[in-house]
Amino acid sequence: MSKLVSYEKAAAEFDPVLGIEVHVELGTKTKMFDHAPNVFGEEPNTMVTPVSLGLPGTLPVVNKKAVEYAIKIGLALNCSIASSCRFARKNYFYPDIPKNFQTSQFDEPIAYDGYLDVELEDGAVFRVDIERAHMEEDAGKNTHVGGAAGRIQGAEYSLVDYNRAGVPLVEIVTRPITGCGDRAPEVAAAYVQTLRDIFRALEVSEARMERGNVRADINVSLRKTPEDKFGTRTETKNVNSFRAIDKAVRYEMRRQATVLLEGETVIQETRHWHEDTSSTSSGREKSDAEDYRYFPEPDLVPVCPSKEWIEQIRSSMPEMPAVRRKRLIAQWGISDVEMRDVINAGALDLIEATIKAGTSPQSARKWWMGEISRIARVQEISLEEVKVTPEQICELQSLIDEKKINDKIARSVLDSVIQGEGQPAQIVKDKGLEIVSDDGALEKAVDEALNSNPDVVESLKAGKMQAIGALMGPIMKATKGQADASRVREIIMEKINL
Amino acid sequence: MKDILKLSAYEMSQKLIAGELTSVELTQACLDRIAEVDGKVQAFLLVDEQGAMHTARLVDEKRARGEELPAFAGVPVAIKDNICVNGMKTTCASKMLENWVSPYDATVISKIKKEMMPIIGKTNMDEFAMGSSTEHSAFQRTCNPWDLDRIPGGSGGGSAAAVAAYMVPLALGSDTGGSIRQPGAVTGTVGAKPTYGRISRYGLVAMASSLDQIGPVARTVQDAAMLQSIIGGYDEYDSTSLQEDAYDVVRALEENTDLSKMRIGIVKELSGEGYDKGVRDTFDNILDILKERGANIIEVSCPSFEYALSAYYLIMPAEVSSNLARFDGVHYGARILPKEGPVTAETMMATTRGEAFGDEVKRRIILGTYALSSGHVDDYYMSAQRVRTLIQRDFEAAYKEVDVLLSPTSPVVAFKFGDKMNDPLAMYLNDIATIPANLAGIPGISIPAGLSQGLPVGLQVLAPAHKDARMYAVANEIEKILNPIWGGNILEQAPVLEGE
Numbered sequence: 001m002s003k004l005v006s007y008e009k010a011a012a013e014f015d016p017v018l019g020i021e022v023h024v025e026l027g028t029k030t031k032m033f034d035h036a037p038n039v040f041g042e043e044p045n046t047m048v049t050p051v052s053l054g055l056p057g058t059l060p061v062v063n064k065k066a067v068e069y070a071i072k073i074g075l076a077l078n079c080s081i082a083s084s085c086r087f088a089r090k091n092y093f094y095p096d097i098p099k100n101f102q103t104s105q106f107d108e109p110i111a112y113d114g115y116l117d118v119e120l121e122d123g124a125v126f127r128v129d130i131e132r133a134h135m136e137e138d139a140g141k142n143t144h145v146g147g148a149a150g151r152i153q154g155a156e157y158s159l160v161d162y163n164r165a166g167v168p169l170v171e172i173v174t175r176p177i178t179g180c181g182d183r184a185p186e187v188a189a190a191y192v193q194t195l196r197d198i199f200r201a202l203e204v205s206e207a208r209m210e211r212g213n214v215r216a217d218i219n220v221s222l223r224k225t226p227e228d229k230f231g232t233r234t235e236t237k238n239v240n241s242f243r244a245i246d247k248a249v250r251y252e253m254r255r256q257a258t259v260l261l262e263g264e265t266v267i268q269e270t271r272h273w274h275e276d277t278s279s280t281s282s283g284r285e286k287s288d289a290e291d292y293r294y295f296p297e298p299d300l301v302p303v304c305p306s307k308e309w310i311e312q313i314r315s316s317m318p319e320m321p322a323v324r325r326k327r328l329i330a331q332w333g334i335s336d337v338e339m340r341d342v343i344n345a346g347a348l349d350l351i352e353a354t355i356k357a358g359t360s361p362q363s364a365r366k367w368w369m370g371e372i373s374r375i376a377r378v379q380e381i382s383l384e385e386v387k388v389t390p391e392q393i394c395e396l397q398s399l400i401d402e403k404k405i406n407d408k409i410a411r412s413v414l415d416s417v418i419q420g421e422g423q424p425a426q427i428v429k430d431k432g433l434e435i436v437s438d439d440g441a442l443e444k445a446v447d448e449a450l451n452s453n454p455d456v457v458e459s460l461k462a463g464k465m466q467a468i469g470a471l472m473g474p475i476m477k478a479t480k481g482q483a484d485a486s487r488v489r490e491i492i493m494e495k496i497n498l
Numbered sequence: 499m500k501d502i503l504k505l506s507a508y509e510m511s512q513k514l515i516a517g518e519l520t521s522v523e524l525t526q527a528c529l530d531r532i533a534e535v536d537g538k539v540q541a542f543l544l545v546d547e548q549g550a551m552h553t554a555r556l557v558d559e560k561r562a563r564g565e566e567l568p569a570f571a572g573v574p575v576a577i578k579d580n581i582c583v584n585g586m587k588t589t590c591a592s593k594m595l596e597n598w599v600s601p602y603d604a605t606v607i608s609k610i611k612k613e614m615m616p617i618i619g620k621t622n623m624d625e626f627a628m629g630s631s632t633e634h635s636a637f638q639r640t641c642n643p644w645d646l647d648r649i650p651g652g653s654g655g656g657s658a659a660a661v662a663a664y665m666v667p668l669a670l671g672s673d674t675g676g677s678i679r680q681p682g683a684v685t686g687t688v689g690a691k692p693t694y695g696r697i698s699r700y701g702l703v704a705m706a707s708s709l710d711q712i713g714p715v716a717r718t719v720q721d722a723a724m725l726q727s728i729i730g731g732y733d734e735y736d737s738t739s740l741q742e743d744a745y746d747v748v749r750a751l752e753e754n755t756d757l758s759k760m761r762i763g764i765v766k767e768l769s770g771e772g773y774d775k776g777v778r779d780t781f782d783n784i785l786d787i788l789k790e791r792g793a794n795i796i797e798v799s800c801p802s803f804e805y806a807l808s809a810y811y812l813i814m815p816a817e818v819s820s821n822l823a824r825f826d827g828v829h830y831g832a833r834i835l836p837k838e839g840p841v842t843a844e845t846m847m848a849t850t851r852g853e854a855f856g857d858e859v860k861r862r863i864i865l866g867t868y869a870l871s872s873g874h875v876d877d878y879y880m881s882a883q884r885v886r887t888l889i890q891r892d893f894e895a896a897y898k899e900v901d902v903l904l905s906p907t908s909p910v911v912a913f914k915f916g917d918k919m920n921d922p923l924a925m926y927l928n929d930i931a932t933i934p935a936n937l938a939g940i941p942g943i944s945i946p947a948g949l950s951q952g953l954p955v956g957l958q959v960l961a962p963a964h965k966d967a968r969m970y971a972v973a974n975e976i977e978k979i980l981n982p983i984w985g986g987n988i989l990e991q992a993p994v995l996e997g998e
Contacts, residue, residue: 050602054824056595056703057582057604061737089820091870095843100823158843160828293870295879298708298817299699301737 003258007250010257011182015226018177018188018249019219019233020128022195023169025138025212026069027205031166032137033060033103038168040211044161052166054098059299062087066168067110067303069204070135071313073170074111076198076320077130084304085110087135087297095160096140104136104171106294110303116198118190119322120183123336128191129175140165170204176230184220185249189242192216197321197343209240216245220252222260231256232266236280239273247278255280328352332361345373346383353390363397364390371411375418387418396424408481409433435484439491445478446471446491460496468492499534499664500527504990507573507667507721514561514572521554521561521572525616528574532618532665535995538646540638541660542619543579544587550574550616557614570728571614576660576669579620580627581712582701583607586617590703591635592625594825594832594854604701605736606670606712606729613728618666621656625856626822627677627705629653630928633919634858642685644953644992648912651681651928657715658685663995668725669715674705675810676907676932678713679944683907683956686946686989688722688977689715690970691932693963694939695740697726698733706817707738709810709936717987719945719974723747726966742964750967755975758792762972763900767803768931768958773909776950781906784947784957784976791979796900800892803934805885810933811926812869812882819866822859826850861922890938897962902972905931907944907956931958941966943973946980946988954988 005013031038034051051058074081088106114130141164146156172195180187196214199207207214221233234256236248256266270283319327328348329339332355342348347368354364368383372393376383396413399405405413405428416427428434449471450457459467468489475488502510502524513519529547536542557572577583580590582600584607589595603611610617624634632640632655640655642648643663650659657669658681671678673691682689690713697712704710714725730744769781789795827833827850828843835841836849855863869878896903908928918925935942940963947957957976961969981987 053829055582055600055602055830056588056590056598056824057580057600057701059700059704059736061735091820091823093823093826093844093847095826095828098824098829100826101820291872293820293867293872293875295816295820295870295875298706299704299736299738 004254005258010253014222016184017221020174021217022172023215024205026168028065032168047163070110070170072202074133077114079111079114081310084302086302087300088294089297090292096142105134109134118194131173131175133172136169138164138167138169185246188249189246193242201321222256232268234271236271248273354393357391357394359394359397367393404434445475449474503664506718510573521557525550525554525574539659539663540640541656543622545619550618553616568613574616574618576618576621576666578657578671580703590626591623593636598831605698605733609729624653627653628858642912651684653677654681661687661715671715672712674709676929679932680908682944684912686954688945690722690943692966693941695738697730698736698739700735704821706814719977723970746967747970750971751974755971757975761900762793762795763798763903766799768905777906780948780950780955798896802888802892806934809882809885812878815862815866816869816879819863886937893938903960905958907958911953941969945973
């Protein structure tokens with residue numbers, strides 16, 4: 001294929017249609033159909049029971065908590081909840097599925113016919129129609145050893161880990177998403193991000209993309225105009241970050257546009273996403289004739305959530321992220337863009353908790369988005385993993401507000417807190433870090449500074465107020481950084497009669 | 499043969515409780531009997547002498563100390579080899595699982611162990627429970643103790659023959675289309691398939707999930723009821739299991755059931771065409787006896803039964819094709835690599851399945867795969883499910899008129915080995931009277947009904963779903979009527995296996 005056409009050209013020449021399937025691993029204590037613990041990162045094949053291994057004679061039993069979580073997700077996506085639904089078997093041979101069929105919902109999903117309003121960068125709202133949300137179990141994980149780049153081709157042998165097999169999943173399938181035009185990449189990424197935020201708010205999943213808790217398969221097709229019927233689609237599998245989703249849609253639009261502009265036809269197939277090159281490559285060809293031989297799972301009775309139960313779940317639903325965000329934007333008096341930064345930093349809950357503890361929104365945000373974010377970046381950990389609590393930040397800020405310490409001292413106190421040296425007020429007391437506001441001591445330090453910097457004094461007299469900065473260093477040094485900077489300023493002004 | 503082996507399991511338990519017999523004596527007697535006759539019968543695939551004797555000794559010690567023990571503690575039992583026993587081979591009579599040792603107990607086995615019944619061993623069967631003659635076992639063929647040249651029925655021929663030949667008083671079987679009742683009929687034993695869900699299927703290697711049911715094999719109705727009460731009951735590991743009283747079947751036998759107050763139905767479609775004359779005559783003879791005793795016999799019609807066999811042979815293989823997909827050489831059991839060409843996961847799976855499954859298993863997998871394939875699933879699988887609903891309705895309608903239904907269990911007596919091996923359709927016809935109960939999920943029991951050509955004929959009693967107690971009560975009353983006529987248990991008339 002020749003060089004890909006530009007994105008602008010692709011978007012100008014064609015109308016993209018998206019279809020997105022998102023899998024979310026539910027954070028239940030046990031697996032979808034058995035008692036094995038649902039945990040990540042343990043030694044291979046240790047988090048299994050005879051059921052998760054699909055041993056002869058074993059039977060599945062539905063995890064009620066997983067059903068509850070699926071209903072929560074359905075309700076959050078404005079879906080109808082089925083009064084009765086069934087599991088089906090999806091039959092296919094692959095070493096990572098213990099039974100050689102996946103227990104999934106086929107024609108009877110637990111939730112169907114919903115929608116999700118997705119807010120884009122500029123505040124525009126795009127509605128994505130949801131066809132269904134259904135329950136299923138995850139597969140195990142194959143590791144191919146000896147071949148290049150962990151691929152099965154050329155591998156000497158393959159290892160199978162069934163720890164993930166049977167982990168509860170909810171798959172959310174959109175209806176064809178039309179009308180997004182050149183904003184298709186943004187819509188796709190924002191949709192998945194909105195879902196991720198909902199999963200977290202519902203506390204049904206840790207929803208960590210990097211761990212594969214949330215996985216997106218992105219279908220893209222192009223047509224000449226919105227009046228034409230849908231073009232042939234490709235499905236890019238397992239795209240694992242919001243940025244990658246944006247890029248994958250962008251790439252597929254360019255690739256398909258190039259194919260179509262050359263008069264060729266797009267092949268219906270799955271495609272692999274390559275993070276390193278930001279491109280996709282052909283996977284296996286997938287035709288609609290692929291035969292999974294679905295039939296109702298005879299080992300499970302139908303799932304029939306009662307009206308009462310559904311209503312009980314509905315009434316216990318937390319505030320949805322979009323609503324909460326709007327409320328907080330107003331309460332905190334910040335912009336949409338600032339809010340997005342807070343969310344991206346993972347600071348929303350922490351800031352809210354700090355405000356709840358008694359800090360002003362502005363100060364709370366400053367701490368978490370400033371100093372603590374910096375520390376997290378340096379240590380390469382998440383904000384939540386920084387060893388300081390919202391209550392401690394609140395205490396620290398109070399010390400500043402009461403003028404007992406200044407910002408600089410506060411930062412060193414924060415370091416001490418993180419080192420586990422104790423509570424902020426105690427640390428200030430123990431180390432004698434309180435601000436020196438005793439005018440006698442300050443005047444002495446100012447005098448010394450003025451005397452040893454006559455040129456600065458000249459500049460000040462000439463009206464160059466910024467020169468005052470040059471005096472602050474020696475003064476702070478003389479007072480071990482504990483001088484009240486504003487009081488120092490006042491004293492300097494008095495001394496040179498300005 | 500020791501006389502104690504001729505006792506019913508209930509009588510054995512009474513003697514154990516009374517201290518007139520020890521479990522070690524009883525278990526040893528079973529083991530001796532196996533050593534004596536199983537070379538001819540070949541009912542067992544595995545005999546666990548050590549394990550059984552260990553349990554027997556434990557029971558005797560506890561009893562000697564005066565500890566309270568479960569009713570059947572110390573009474574030996576054999577297990578069909580498709581039921582998982584921790585630490586014991588579970589082969590399903592297939593090369594696929596030839597050396598597979600189960601790492602867990604089936605729920606029924608946990609209950610057997612809790613009851614402290616010595617597990618004597620694993621019995622032979624048709625491979626993965628597919629067949630009506632136990633000729634499809636990959637390892638050996640079990641012979642009918644009434645005539646060693648004849649089949650012991652299938653798929654549970656091993657369990658039936660073991661009980662019929664007095665090697666063990668009780669055994670467990672599994673019944674998907676008649677695999678407990680049909681072997682019961684042709685060996686002169688009692689075999690019951692409870693209401694679907696009364697006994698947990700957890701640990702039973704699935705053949706067709708919606709049809710399979712574990713059940714007791716015994717020599718008396720009472721023993722069968724006792725064994726069902728021990729292994730039955732709700733199980734959280736089987737979501738199709740029912741929350742029902744497991745012991746009601748035993749209590750039902752203690753109450754006097756007056757057959758003259760029962761409405762007894764005869765299914766027109768289950769006693770005419772396709773049934774041997776000898777079988778029909780034996781059945782008619784029973785009806786005459788029952789009529790003499792004042793039973794109210796009513797003929798009912800179940801027109802959908804005409805399609806039962808066809809529906810069964812679509813639903814069962816469909817589920818088989820999916821249930822047996824896990825036998826692929828990947829994580830347990832046989833793994834056979836291709837002799838030519840590249841070794842990939844696919845070629846390894848295909849070779850393993852091609853070589854380790856027998857013909858009948860492969861036949862059904864292929865049938866089922868076809869029946870579920872897109873483009874055919876509506877015509878075959880879904881239509882069969884609709885027939886299944888019609889059969890359920892036929893039963894419901896019949897049970898508005900009658901309390902139980904009677905029929906011969908099998909259309910023929912035990913046939914000779916090889917007679918139907920090359921004619922799968924003829925083989926399938928053996929289950930024509932037992933299949934409707936599996937499709938409808940209702941309970942059915944086979945008890946000896948008499949002899950034809952010197953071979954046992956089975957009488958099937960069917961009751962409405964959940965009415966297992968009624969089924970046992972009626973079977974028990976009929977047994978009470980028949981035993982005096984035969985001068986005791988009909989098995990006493992079996993040609994003696996010893997001393998030959």
